[in-house]
């Protein structure tokens with residue numbers, strides 16, 4: 103669906119995107135994550151032919167971009183940062199104009215298409231209200247409605263939940279999952295790792311312009327080797343575990359124990375056989391956030407001053 107080879111964009115001496123090889127497959131909900139300034143928006147703009155790459159190749163829907171953009175872009179729904187709209191016109195009117203300006207799409211069915219897109223994003227009730235009266239979240243929903251107008255095969259979304267409250271984020275997540283279930287491939291850039299973890303099945307991590315990891319979400323959620331055990335018999339559990347090979351109690355608080363042990367099923371059996379009642383047992387996994395922070399550096403838009411000595415000079 104999206105394949106790039108050595109995709110690079112330089113702004114003067116700044117390599118905003120540096121040799122990126124993206125591989126987004128049909129049916130993916132792909133999370134493109136990275137800190138502020140890591141190059142996500144620049145990549146998205148190149149994929150859509152809005153910014154020219156300095157070097158590298160791109161294929162979108164199997165066709166070379168930007169050379170084939172006329173045949174590719176009508177099949178792609180896109181939302182990029184701060185979607186533009188005529189402020190004095192209503193959302194409905196904006197979408198109608200957009201639909202009229204694009205290729206294909208019968209005029210007879212235009213009103214129905216616009217109505218359906220507004221309904222999908224939860225803006226069906228905005229009526230004649232001009233866009234200048236919309237909240238940030240409503241503008242974001244309108245941008246998403248514009249992306250959905252032509253039932254795209256591929257959705258490319260840059261920070262789609264920007265400006266939305268938790269309820270709005272949940273609604274957009276459900277909308278994207280519904281579209282995905284109907285066959286739409288979704289490529290979503292975000293710096294919200296918890297959000298990506300709930301939605302995406304494949305993840306690419308950008309760090310200062312470089313793609314440092316690209317894999318299935320499950321590969322980012324490896325077991326930590328720790329098991330969380332809840333038991334009304336914590337003292338007995340500690341006694342039993344003192345005789346278990348490779349088991350170390352790392353932490354005990356109330357009825358909760360954190361145990362280092364490679365096999366949670368075996369641990370459960372040994373505890374129960376030792377007469378310990380186990381009310382809860384969870385194999386701890388890395389979160390996406392922990393995995394990403396382990397492979398990335400400081401935020402790219404962090405601007406530190408000169409390194410200061412920690413030694414304090416005492417003057418009389």
Ligand SMILES: Nc1ncnc2c1ncn2[C@@H]1O[C@H](COP(=O)(O)OP(=O)(O)OP(=O)(O)O)[C@@H](O)[C@H]1O
Pocket residue numbers: 113116117118136137138139140141142143144145293402
């Ligand atoms: N038009 C431009 N001219 C000069 N530098 C630019 C331009 N656009 C982006 N950059 C630089 O490229 C780098 C990547 O920016 P980009 O906006 O792609 O990052 P991002 O990951 O989308 O960040 P954010 O989440 O904050 O939008 C930054 O250092 C930015 O300052």
